[in-house]
Structures are given as structure tokens and as C-alpha cells.
Amino acid sequence: MQKVLLGAEAIAQGAIDGGMSGVYAYPGTPSTEITEYIQSNKYAREQKLHSMWSTNEKTAMESALGMAYAGKRAMVCMKHVGLNVAADCFMNAAVTGVNGGMIVTVADDPSMHSSQNEQDSRYYGRFAQIPILEPSNQQEAYDMAYAAFDLSEEFGVPVMIRITTRLAHSRAVVQLSPVRSQNSLKLPDDPRQFVLLPNIARKQYRKLLAGQSLFEEKSNTSPFNQYHEGTDKTMGIIACGISMNYLMEKFPEGCPYPVVKVSQYPLPRKLVTRLSEETGYLLVLEEGYPIIEELIKGYLEKEQVKGRLDGTLPRDGELNPDHVAKALGLPVHKGNDVPSLVANRPPALCVGCSHHDVFKALNEALKELGDGRVFSDIGCYTMGALEPYHSINTCVDMGASITMAKGAADAGLIPAIALIGDSTFTHSGITGLLDAVVENSPITIIISDNESTSMTGGQESSAKGRIEAICEGVGVLPGHIHVVLPVKKNHESLVKLIKDELNYPGVSVIIPRRICVQKNRRDIKIKQVAKSI
Amino acid sequence: MKTDIILAGVGGQGILSIAAAIGTAALNNELYIKQAETHGMSQRGGAVVSHLRISDKPIYSDLISEGEADLILAVEPLEALRYLPYLATKGYIVTNTTPFVNIPDYPTAEEIMKQLHQQTHLVAIDADKVAEDLGNKLASNMVMLGAAARFLNHIDLTALEKGIAELFSRKGEEVVKANVDAIHAGKTLVDKQFQD
Structure with missing residues (x-):
């Protein structure tokens, strides 16, 4: 079975098919379509999956955590700035952990198409020290939502799915997997797990810290992360999320440079170390802030790393195939310039509003x-x-x-x-x-x-x-x-x-x-x- | 064989319906598609664009590279000019000539047409008039789809008709027929221009 889906819709379908019992969200571009899709999906309605809008992102996050407490699979969706509103619960949910699987889907808006800033939610994922999935295309968006519940239940922590505007609002064909049934109601094994009194919180937090190496090992072997061999070892490329597409677009017959595709975090250390050892310098392609670039380069800049920080790519705004082409030293065949008479056409209030x-x-x-x-x-x-x-x-x-x-x-x-x-x-x-x-x-x-x-x-x-x-x-x-x-x-x-x-x-x-x-x-x-x- | 199309217009003019019609036709022909849309704030009467990519091989990027679009299909003439950097040297502009004026500094129609006629490959028709003559003012977007039909590689008119029938079937036969008629009108007009 296949469907043509927006990236946002692919996540919704993946969560439905993955056995989700409910979604909680407050509308916000570019995340709105996830919940709207679930609200109108026939199967979701028949199964009475929760999909009513919440009053804000904080109430949504807390409700999702409550559903996960009760052993069922829940997803909470928001735009990037919505996570600021929900951050209190988000940070603590990493410490309580979850019982049923919990996905926190955050849609970032680099270039600020409909937003006040272009903050990168991967920082929040790192801040909470939980695994992050960042799909490179619509199919991965579907597969990740489906698989994220397993990941969340395996490690007992919420898992973040981070997408950006471009993928959220672009359509492609997606192959669907078999529908899984929902979890049954089941209380947490440890009745004190969710009581974050200091002495319990300290214990829970150590559990989260002990999980870090396991999360990283999972990233090393994740099917969403790959090492692609290349013959020209002057440069190695780290391509995060959707930037992998722009890279492939420029090398449809295969990239001559070795590439590590990163779609699951924490960063797959083994793959990145190998890339660094085998190549002359690194180029980091990432949508959003130069978070990985900064991480690898370090304060003392011991690694030779190119990306957004040294001007190889623009410091702000979303990536596109032309930025990536320039970073790779490939020619860009720009068409005619936009004539100066072309005035901006900003959005406006509707007639009669x-x-x-x-x-x-x-x-x-x-x-x-x-x-x-x-x-x-x-x-x-x-x-x-x-x-x-x-x-x-x-x-x-x-x-x-x-x-x-x-x-x-x-x-x-x-x-x-x-x-x-x-x-x-x-x-x-x-x-x-x-x-x-x-x-x-x-x-x-x-x-x-x-x-x-x-x-x-x-x-x-x-x-x-x-x-x-x-x-x-x-x-x-x-x-x-x-x-x-x-x-x-x-x-x-x-x-x-x-x-x-x-x-x-x-x-x-x-x-x-x-x-x-x-x-x-x-x-x-x-x-x-x-x-x- | 790939076709990269920039669909341009103003929020509410129906470019997403054009994209959906072409997309459905492409899928029926077992082609790969990717279609990046504009949602959110700019939909409120602002400039909107959709990157529509069709190919017989897998497509990677959701966005078209500059200088590689085979077609700019615009339902509004000023919007046709906004995306010129994307157009390939061999690419065509197919545009509606009826302006949508909702900004104070909108240029004159003459200035816009002068700029458009300086481009190498231009097809310009008054789709609003054609739609009005058909008694269906709202179908100017489908007239434009018809106007662009001859530039859609590996999708013929029958495939487009089938795509429209699928898209609008829920709205009844009359709506399907009105939209199919609009496509035919647009296509006939442009085919005639190429014969002359």
C-alpha cells in the first residue's frame, strides 16, 4: 500500500500505523498538518485515537506524558517555538522516562517562513539527552514515526522527531507498513518513577545518564545512519536530515566523497570518527543551527571542519541545493535576475476580516x-x-x-x-x-x-x-x-x-x-x- | 527524463489544485514526484510557490535548483517574474496575463508585459477571460494547466483529464466536466499560438 503524503502527514500515518493511542498538539506552522491528518483519518476515527487540539503545547506535552504513563503510545506535536512553552514538561519527561512509547515531534522553521525565530530543536533534544530522529525524506518520516515508539519503549525515554518546513510541506509517495495494534493499559512497573522528588529525581537522572552510551551505540548501528564510501578522500561529508537530499541531487550518480548520513542522534561517533580519520577535512551540511559543526570542531578548532560557521554555507536560513552546490565547489546555472519592478507581496488580512x-x-x-x-x-x-x-x-x-x-x-x-x-x-x-x-x-x-x-x-x-x-x-x-x-x-x-x-x-x-x-x-x-x- | 516545474501565484488562486492534478496524473503514469508547497502565513494573499518535480528516476531534492526549471507556470503575471532565476535557458514561462493587484506598489500591466516579452520562451494568455467565457470564472487555474499541457513531458491530456476526474470526483460530475472543459480551452488556445 502506498500514499502520496506531505512529510508532516507521513509522520502522522507512521504514528497511526505504529500503534499510537493519541496525539496532542496546539496548531503551529509547519506542524499543524500532522494532527489535522490524524483528525481526518478514517482508521484513527474508528479506533477513537485521541486527536482533539490542546489549549497549548505545555498542556499537550503533559497529556501525552500521562498517556505514556498509562502504558499507551502517545505523540505530541508542535512548532519549534512551541517547545519553549512545553519545555518544563519536556525536560522532566526525559528524567521520569516513559512507560508506553512517547514521541515528541517538533517542526522547525529555518528561514522563518511563519515564525519569530529559527531555533534548532536538536539543541533541545541534546539538552534533554534523549535520542533524536531527523528524517531526510517523506519515507523516512513515516518509518521513523513507526519505529520511534519501539525506540522509546526500548530505552524508556521520550524520543524526538525533528523536521523542518521543507520536508513538512513537501509531498512524495510513501510505502506503508502493516498496522500494529495499540498497547493495553498498564501501570509503570516502578510506582515512584514519575514522582520527581529530589531523591527519586537523582536516581532517575542517573538512569538517563547511564542510557547515553546505549543511545550512541544505537545511533552507530541505526539503519537511518549510513556510511557511504567515496573515492576522493580529500573531503568527508556529514549530511544531516534533509541536506542528504541536496547532496544526492548534486551527485545523482553517487557522491565521489565519503559521506556519513546522519538521521539519528546522538551523533554516531564510530561513523564520524572513521570519516574524520579517512579524509582530509570535513564538510557539515545541516538544516538549522551549526550544532554538529560546532560539536565536532570544538572550541579549540582541532578538527578542520567547514560549514555554516566559516561561511562555506550561509550562517542562517534554510539550505537548498544551490547552497550545497556552492559549498561543494560545483557550478550554479542561475537563470535571469528578478526584474527590479517585482515588488514584494507580503501576506495581508482577508477582505471582510x-x-x-x-x-x-x-x-x-x-x-x-x-x-x-x-x-x-x-x-x-x-x-x-x-x-x-x-x-x-x-x-x-x-x-x-x-x-x-x-x-x-x-x-x-x-x-x-x-x-x-x-x-x-x-x-x-x-x-x-x-x-x-x-x-x-x-x-x-x-x-x-x-x-x-x-x-x-x-x-x-x-x-x-x-x-x-x-x-x-x-x-x-x-x-x-x-x-x-x-x-x-x-x-x-x-x-x-x-x-x-x-x-x-x-x-x-x-x-x-x-x-x-x-x-x-x-x-x-x-x-x-x-x-x- | 525529468520535468521541473515552478508553480507561482497568489495565495488562494489555486496553484495547489494545479499541482495536485499534475501530481495525480504523474502517479497514474507510474512516475516519481516531489511537490514542495507553501503553507502558513504567506497563504493570506501573499506570494505562493510550489516546486513540482516529475521524473522516471528517483528524485532527491524537494527544491528545484536555480537555472534548472523546465517550466514556470504562473497564474499571475508579476509572480511569473519573481522566479526567473530558477528558469533554465531552454525553459518556458507559461503565464496568465490578468494581474492580481493587492499591493500599493504593483507595477503597471504594460511594465510587466514588457519584462515578460524580454524572456526567450513565453506563452501568455488571459486565462481569466477564457474562464469567464466558459461561464466558470473560478476555473482560470485549470485554463492555465491546459495552457501548460504541451510542456508536460510524459503526461498527456488524457492523463490530466483522469487526474482531474479523480481529484474532483467527490464534488460531482458537473465540477469535473467544468474543469476538464477549462483545460481543453487553455490547451486549444496555446496549441493555436504554436501553429500560427
Whole structure:
């Protein structure tokens, strides 16, 4: 049986076929398609595999660990910056270990196609000292998700699968393996394994450390890592993950240099040592940070290593076949230049989007107070920083709008405004709101509610129908919670409402609520299809 | 024998449907494919591109190398120009001429056409008009697929039709027929240009 799958979908299919009982995730490009695939997969639905969205990556990671505690196989998926949110649980899950297999799939976004940074999750894998799998193509993405549960159960630790945007969003044919059944419910053999009191944690941590040499030996013999012989020994190449494809692309008849393909970490020391001994110098091709290059080269630079650090490859951004060709000293036959008249076409808010009405009202309400006091967040409304609105002054991390506004107000920037979306608010805004309520900070919070997680494709938001109740429950005074309909005819009243609340020296929440136009269109289509059936 | 295609357009113009149609046809013909797409932020009215690679031998890279694309298939003329560095010397640009203007500094149509006509191998048609004449405005992407049909090595019109039938079968026969008609219209128009 074969299927055409995105790299992200291949991981989903591999986990389903590998006997997974549930996936936990919060949407984030380029990881979203993994969970969406499982949600719509027929077999997964029949088997009732868990696939509902979580409120954020931390709750997702903890739920997955809970499932693994109970002996079943679980996967948690996120984009790279989502792992920052989940890092507390992630680091400790390496210490507790797991009972059923647990996969942590992280999709990095080098070149920042849809992200705030291009951090490399392999650092996190090393930080937690767990095995990492990095597929080079869609087939490996499938095979690794399938095999990662075995690896996780063999060593009793979570296993990371790290992919990047290019593989996540590229399709190819994938051959499927036989479907395995799920684990049955089974408590951990050691009832204290998951109780990280200091004396138990120390014991567990030593167990993790003792596993390190075993993980490395597994890497040395892993079918995902290979030593390819080569005749020209002036140079040896270490090709990590997807960079192996770019190398093969340039040498379709076979690479003349010896190559170590690395798709499983810790680094296969035996293969790398042999490569270093047999060749003049090393070239490291890796997607993301120069983590392996730095590791091999060392602080004292005793090894002669080329890569991103010495300029052989660009220091930032994703790799492509042209970068690799240049690093190999091969010619690149670039076509004609892009004519200068070709203007950038950045993303824009959709026609009819409710955020338009919010920005228009906000800009007018702030005319007298002046610029520089709108703290915003991650979502479609971040585009309010661009033409024509220039409404917002910050976009840092999920939920930072409310807490940064609070900090700025503490510093004397009064009033300060936070602009956040409904899904981001439930992801990481509620705890910040509590901080503001506790001190009755003079901030006005606009929760631009489009009843959807829109930037990632309109997933259901956990906030739906609950936002004002949450705000009230956290302690915002009911008289300062306003739900309004952001449409043209309500412009004047919205401007007045914002101005009034800016004059109030405490926490106020304005909730302009109108469903995302894209989500609305999709919902209508789904209803029509349901009716016709 | 390989065909490397850059599919270019603006988010929402339907280049992923073109890619899916060609991809399905290629698989039916037992060819290898790789198709890298743009998802996420740029889909919101931004520039989108898909690298579509078809070959009778295994394909390694998901991305096409600069100067090696056999075809730039663009559903929007400014977007056709954005990927010129990828086009091989012998490669063709097949583009729609109807602009999608959603940025303040969009050049004039004349400036864009002047640049396009400076390229060696150009096929330019007004796909939006062709689709409108067919009474199916939304099918301009399929008109463009038809326009590019003669440049798709080892995939003929029958294979494309079959691909479309598979892709759109769930939406009913009418939708399949409308899309097949659009392909035919695009192909006929371009074939005529080559006869003249």
C-alpha cells in the first residue's frame, strides 16, 4: 500500500500505523498538518485515537506524558517555538522516562517562513539527552514515526522527531507498513518513577545518564545512519536530515566523497570518527543551527571542519541545493535576475476580516495619545504592524501582549494596550491577565475574537463562547468587560468604547467578536456537504 | 527524463489544485514526484510557490535548483517574474496575463508585459477571460494547466483529464466536466499560438 503524503502527514500515518493511542498538539506552522491528518483519518476515527487540539503545547506535552504513563503510545506535536512553552514538561519527561512509547515531534522553521525565530530543536533534544530522529525524506518520516515508539519503549525515554518546513510541506509517495495494534493499559512497573522528588529525581537522572552510551551505540548501528564510501578522500561529508537530499541531487550518480548520513542522534561517533580519520577535512551540511559543526570542531578548532560557521554555507536560513552546490565547489546555472519592478507581496488580512474594523477603531482612538503603546501577539492580527495600519508595536511570543503591556504600564506608560486573539488568549494570555488583575494594572486588553485559530487554517479555538466568562472568573470587573460587533456601522461606538476604557485606571477587556471569514466559509461548506449526505 | 516545474501565484488562486492534478496524473503514469508547497502565513494573499518535480528516476531534492526549471507556470503575471532565476535557458514561462493587484506598489500591466516579452520562451494568455467565457470564472487555474499541457513531458491530456476526474470526483460530475472543459480551452488556445 502506498500514499502520496506531505512529510508532516507521513509522520502522522507512521504514528497511526505504529500503534499510537493519541496525539496532542496546539496548531503551529509547519506542524499543524500532522494532527489535522490524524483528525481526518478514517482508521484513527474508528479506533477513537485521541486527536482533539490542546489549549497549548505545555498542556499537550503533559497529556501525552500521562498517556505514556498509562502504558499507551502517545505523540505530541508542535512548532519549534512551541517547545519553549512545553519545555518544563519536556525536560522532566526525559528524567521520569516513559512507560508506553512517547514521541515528541517538533517542526522547525529555518528561514522563518511563519515564525519569530529559527531555533534548532536538536539543541533541545541534546539538552534533554534523549535520542533524536531527523528524517531526510517523506519515507523516512513515516518509518521513523513507526519505529520511534519501539525506540522509546526500548530505552524508556521520550524520543524526538525533528523536521523542518521543507520536508513538512513537501509531498512524495510513501510505502506503508502493516498496522500494529495499540498497547493495553498498564501501570509503570516502578510506582515512584514519575514522582520527581529530589531523591527519586537523582536516581532517575542517573538512569538517563547511564542510557547515553546505549543511545550512541544505537545511533552507530541505526539503519537511518549510513556510511557511504567515496573515492576522493580529500573531503568527508556529514549530511544531516534533509541536506542528504541536496547532496544526492548534486551527485545523482553517487557522491565521489565519503559521506556519513546522519538521521539519528546522538551523533554516531564510530561513523564520524572513521570519516574524520579517512579524509582530509570535513564538510557539515545541516538544516538549522551549526550544532554538529560546532560539536565536532570544538572550541579549540582541532578538527578542520567547514560549514555554516566559516561561511562555506550561509550562517542562517534554510539550505537548498544551490547552497550545497556552492559549498561543494560545483557550478550554479542561475537563470535571469528578478526584474527590479517585482515588488514584494507580503501576506495581508482577508477582505471582510474583523481585524480591519478593530485596527481602524484602535488607530482613531489612539490619535491623541500617540504611537508606541500597543502590545500585540501571535496571529493574523500581527499583520496590523504592516501597511496600511501600523497599529501594533510588539509581537514576541504567545501571550506576551498582556504581560508586556502590564510591564510597560508599571514603568509609567499609561494607558497601555494589549491586542491579542481569542486562541492566543487561551493559549497563554489568561495567566498574564491574572497578574494584571492582581495589581489592577491600568491596561486595556482587546481580545479580537474571530472564534477560530485562523493563521494556521481555522482550527477550533478552545476559547469559543468562554472568553467573557474566563475574564470575569479571573477577576476583571464585569462593568469593564465589553463584547462588541466589529462592523463598519459600529465604528464610532467602538472608538468611543476604547477611549472610555483607556481613561479607566484599571484592567478592562474589550472583545470585538465576529467569526473569521475563512472559517465561516469553510463551516458553511462542511454543513452543505453534511446535508447532501 | 525529468520535468521541473515552478508553480507561482497568489495565495488562494489555486496553484495547489494545479499541482495536485499534475501530481495525480504523474502517479497514474507510474512516475516519481516531489511537490514542495507553501503553507502558513504567506497563504493570506501573499506570494505562493510550489516546486513540482516529475521524473522516471528517483528524485532527491524537494527544491528545484536555480537555472534548472523546465517550466514556470504562473497564474499571475508579476509572480511569473519573481522566479526567473530558477528558469533554465531552454525553459518556458507559461503565464496568465490578468494581474492580481493587492499591493500599493504593483507595477503597471504594460511594465510587466514588457519584462515578460524580454524572456526567450513565453506563452501568455488571459486565462481569466477564457474562464469567464466558459461561464466558470473560478476555473482560470485549470485554463492555465491546459495552457501548460504541451510542456508536460510524459503526461498527456488524457492523463490530466483522469487526474482531474479523480481529484474532483467527490464534488460531482458537473465540477469535473467544468474543469476538464477549462483545460481543453487553455490547451486549444496555446496549441493555436504554436501553429500560427
